[in-house]
Amino acid sequence: MSEPLVQVRDLVKHFPIRQGLLQRQVGAVRAVDGVSFDVNQGETLGLVGESGCGKSTTARLILRLMDPTSGSVKFEGREIATAKGAELKEQRRNMQMIFQDPFSSLNPRKTVGSIIGEPYAIHNLKTGDGERKRAVQELMDTVGLNPEHYNRYPHEFSGGQRQRIGVARALALQPKLIVADEPVSALDVSIQAQVLNLLRDLQRERGITLIFIAHDLSVVRHMCDRVAVMYLGHIVELAESDDLYAHPRMPYTGALMSAVPVADPRLAAAKKRQVLAGDVPSPANPPQACPFHTRCWKAQEICRTETPALEPKEGGNIAACHFPLTDEEVLERIPSARNLTR
Amino acid sequence: MSAAGHTPLLEVEDLRVYFETDDGLVKAVDGISYTVDRGQTLGIVGESGSGKSVSSLTVMGLTRARNARISGTVRFDGNELLGASDEDIRKIRGDDIAMIFQDPLSSLHPFYKVGGQIVEAVQAHRDVSKAQAYDRAVEMLGLVGIPEPRRAAESYPHEFSGGMRQRAMIAMALANDPRLLIADEPTTALDVTVQAQILELIERLQDEFDTAVVVITHDLGVVAEMADEIAVMYAGRIVEHADADTVFAAPEHPYTWGLLSSIPRLDAPRGEELVPIGGRPPSLINLPSGCHFHPRCPYVREAHRRVDPALEPVDGQADHQVACLLDSGTRKRLWGELQAGVAPEAARKDVIEEPEPTG
Numbered sequence: 001m002s003e004p005l006v007q008v009r010d011l012v013k014h015f016p017i018r019q020g021l022l023q024r025q026v027g028a029v030r031a032v033d034g035v036s037f038d039v040n041q042g043e044t045l046g047l048v049g050e051s052g053c054g055k056s057t058t059a060r061l062i063l064r065l066m067d068p069t070s071g072s073v074k075f076e077g078r079e080i081a082t083a084k085g086a087e088l089k090e091q092r093r094n095m096q097m098i099f100q101d102p103f104s105s106l107n108p109r110k111t112v113g114s115i116i117g118e119p120y121a122i123h124n125l126k127t128g129d130g131e132r133k134r135a136v137q138e139l140m141d142t143v144g145l146n147p148e149h150y151n152r153y154p155h156e157f158s159g160g161q162r163q164r165i166g167v168a169r170a171l172a173l174q175p176k177l178i179v180a181d182e183p184v185s186a187l188d189v190s191i192q193a194q195v196l197n198l199l200r201d202l203q204r205e206r207g208i209t210l211i212f213i214a215h216d217l218s219v220v221r222h223m224c225d226r227v228a229v230m231y232l233g234h235i236v237e238l239a240e241s242d243d244l245y246a247h248p249r250m251p252y253t254g255a256l257m258s259a260v261p262v263a264d265p266r267l268a269a270a271k272k273r274q275v276l277a278g279d280v281p282s283p284a285n286p287p288q289a290c291p292f293h294t295r296c297w298k299a300q301e302i303c304r305t306e307t308p309a310l311e312p313k314e315g316g317n318i319a320a321c322h323f324p325l326t327d328e329e330v331l332e333r334i335p336s337a338r339n340l341t342r
Numbered sequence: 343m344s345a346a347g348h349t350p351l352l353e354v355e356d357l358r359v360y361f362e363t364d365d366g367l368v369k370a371v372d373g374i375s376y377t378v379d380r381g382q383t384l385g386i387v388g389e390s391g392s393g394k395s396v397s398s399l400t401v402m403g404l405t406r407a408r409n410a411r412i413s414g415t416v417r418f419d420g421n422e423l424l425g426a427s428d429e430d431i432r433k434i435r436g437d438d439i440a441m442i443f444q445d446p447l448s449s450l451h452p453f454y455k456v457g458g459q460i461v462e463a464v465q466a467h468r469d470v471s472k473a474q475a476y477d478r479a480v481e482m483l484g485l486v487g488i489p490e491p492r493r494a495a496e497s498y499p500h501e502f503s504g505g506m507r508q509r510a511m512i513a514m515a516l517a518n519d520p521r522l523l524i525a526d527e528p529t530t531a532l533d534v535t536v537q538a539q540i541l542e543l544i545e546r547l548q549d550e551f552d553t554a555v556v557v558i559t560h561d562l563g564v565v566a567e568m569a570d571e572i573a574v575m576y577a578g579r580i581v582e583h584a585d586a587d588t589v590f591a592a593p594e595h596p597y598t599w600g601l602l603s604s605i606p607r608l609d610a611p612r613g614e615e616l617v618p619i620g621g622r623p624p625s626l627i628n629l630p631s632g633c634h635f636h637p638r639c640p641y642v643r644e645a646h647r648r649v650d651p652a653l654e655p656v657d658g659q660a661d662h663q664v665a666c667l668l669d670s671g672t673r674k675r676l677w678g679e680l681q682a683g684v685a686p687e688a689a690r691k692d693v694i695e696e697p698e699p700t701g
Contacts, residue, residue, distance in 0.1 A: 050533040051504075158622050188389040189560055193604035193618035215533060218563075222606030222616070245608060259538035261563025263605055265586045268567040275542050276535045278489065279503050336609030 004038035011071035033233035046224035100182035102162035160191035239317035249324035357414035372578035385569030440515035444527035457495025505536035640686035
C-alpha cells in the first residue's frame with residue numbers, strides 16, 4: 001500500500017481558559033486530546049460525533065487553519081504542524097476546504113467569478129490574458145453552474161448553487177485533499193442529494209482525497225470509505241464504513257446509530273431506541289479514564305479507572321472500549337444493521 | 343378520517359394564507375385540508391417554502407401580518423378558530439393547544455429564570471397560587487428529564503445547553519396538559535442523541551395524556567418514527583396524504599419519490615445512487631402553470647403544464663390521496679422501476695409515449 005496522504009499523530013489542541021485581572025490560565029478546553037489516524041490516497045474518511053466532539057477542530061488543524069498545542073500532521077511526509085511562510089503556502093495549495101454555511105462563507109461584495117478565481121490570485125496563477133476567466137468558467141461548468149453567471153453576486157444564487165460555488169473554489173488549485181465540513185447540512189433534502197452526488201463524482205473522476213465531516217450518519221455512510229467516531233476530543237472508534245455500520249463496537253457509536261431516525265416506519269417500530277441520558281460532559285473538565293463512562297450503559301469500575309486502548313475488536317473495527325457491543329446487542333438497537341451483516 | 347358523528351380534535355379545511363407584497367401575491371398556503379384525532383400524530387413534510395410552517399402558525403392564530411389574507415376553516419374540538427377574537431384565541435393557545443419551535447432561544451425570554459417563565463404560562467390559564475404554579479414548573483422540568491429540576495428552575499436560559507433549552511420549552515408547552523401539540527422542526531438544531539431524547543419524550547407524553555401531535559419537519563426519518571399519518575407539502579399545497587406505512591412503502595407522487603430517493607439510508611448497500619430532484623422549489627409569487635411540480639418532475643407531459651391536479655383518492659382508497667395527473671397504474675409502475683434502480687430519465691420515455699388521456 002502506498003504511503004498515506006495525511007498522517008496525524010498525537011494531535012492535541014487545548015484552548016486556554018483565562019480568568020482574572022492578569023488573565024492567568026485557570027484551565028483548558030481539551031477540544032482535541034491526542035488523536036492519531038491516517039488518511040489514505042483517494043479515500044473518503046468520515047469524521048462524526050456530536051457538536052463539541054472536536055471533529056471540526058481536528059480538520060482545521062490538518063489544514064493548519066489553527067496551530068496545534070502539540071502533535072504532528074504530515075502531508076505527503078512533510079510536517080504541516082510547524083511549517084512556516086512560503087513552505088506552508090506551498091503546502092496549502094494541495095488542501096482546500098468546503099464550509100457548512102454557503103451564506104456566510106462567500107463574500108457578498110465579490111462576483112462569483114472573483115470568488116472562484118481567488119485562489120489563482122493568491123498563488124499568482126493563470127495570469128495570462130483571459131486565462132483566469134476561462135479557467136473559472138470551466139470550473140463553473142464542472143460543478144453544474146452556468147458559466148455565463150460569472151459576473152453575478154452570491155445573493156443571486158440559491159443555497160445549493162452557493163454550495164457549488166464553494167466546491168468550485170475548492171477545486172481551483174486541483175488540490176490533493178479537500179476537507180468538507182458539514183457541506184450539506186444547511187441545504188434542503190432534495191438539494192442535499194445534488195451536492196452529495198457532485199462531490200462523489202468529482203472525487204471519483206479526479207482521485208481527490210476527502211475528509212468528510214458530518215453529524216448525519218446516513219450521509220456519512222453514503223459518502224465514506226472509512227469513518228472515525230469522535231467523543232470529547234478522542235477517536236473512540238475507527239473502521240471501514242461497512243464494518244462500522246454493520247457492527248459498531250463502541251457503545252457510543254451504537255447509541256449514535258440507534259438515535260438516527262430511520263426513514264422506514266417498519267424498521268422504526270422494530271427498534272429499541274438507545275437513548276443516551278444527559279449531555280456531553282464539558283471538555284474543560286472531561287471524565288477520567290474512558291471519556292464515555294458517565295453516559296455508558298455498559299460501564300463498570302474499570303471504565304472509571306483505566307483508559308481503554310484504541311485496538312482491534314471483533315469484526316475488524318478499531319475501538320477504545322473495555323466492553324464492546326456484541327452482535328446481538330447491536331441488532332436489538334439498530335435493526336437496520338441486520339440488512340448489512342454478511 | 344373521521345367516522346360520522348365523531349368530531350376530530352383539529353379540522354383544517356381549505357386553509358389559504360396569502361401575503362400581499364410589493365412583488366405580488368405570495369400564496370404561502372393554497373387550500374390545504376387535514377384532520378387530527380386525539381392521540382394521533384400527523385407529520386407534515388416539506389422543503390423550505392412549502393408552506394408547512396405558515397399553515398401551523400395560522401392554526402395557532404399567529405399569522406398576524408397586516409398583509410396576510412387568510413381564508414378557510416380551522417376548527418378545534420368543533421369550535422372555529424379563524425376569526426375568533428384575540429381573547430378567545432389566547433384562552434386556547436398555551437392551554438389546549440401548545441406549540442414548540444425549532445429555536446428555543448427565541449421562545450424563552452433571556453432575562454427571566456426558566457421556572458418563572460413556566461409559572462407565568464401556568465398562571466395565565468389556571469387559577470392557582472404562585473407556589474402551586476412553581477411546583478408544577480419544577481414537576482414539568484423533572485418530567486422532561488432535566489436533572490435537578492429545582493435548581494434548573496432557578497437558572498436562566500443561557501445557562502442551559504441546546505438540548506436542555508429545548509426540553510425546558512417543551513416543559514413550558516406541556517405545563518397545562520395541552521390536547522394538541524404542534525411541533526415545528528422540534529429537533530432540527532439538535533444532535534442525533536439529543537433528538538432521540540426529545541422524540542422519546544414527546545412519544546411518552548403522548549401515550550400518557552392522549553395528546554394529538556402535529557409534527558412539521560423536513561426530516562423523513564423523524565416522521566417515519568413519529569407519525570401515524572403523513573401529509574407531503576409542495577408549494578403551499580398537500581400533494582400526497584396517507585398513513586405513514588403507505589407513504590414510505592407505496593408512495594404515488596413523484597415529489598414524494600424524489601424526497602425518498604434523495605436521502606441516503608443507513609441500511610442500503612453502499613454505493614447506492616442518490617436520485618436528487620432536479621431544479622429547486624418554485625417562487626410562491628410566480629407559481630408554475632398546471633401542476634406546480636411540473637418543472638421538476640421527470641415524468642412531465644404536455645398536459646401537465648396546463649392542468650392543475652386536485653388532491654384525489656388513489657383507486658378509491660379514501661385514506662390515500664394524491665395530486666398527480668399520471669394515472670395510478672403508470673405511477674405504480676414508475677415507483678416499482680425507481681426502486682429497481684431504473685433512473686427516472688430512462689423510465690420517462692414510456693410515459694411520454696403512452697397515449698394522452700382523452701377528455
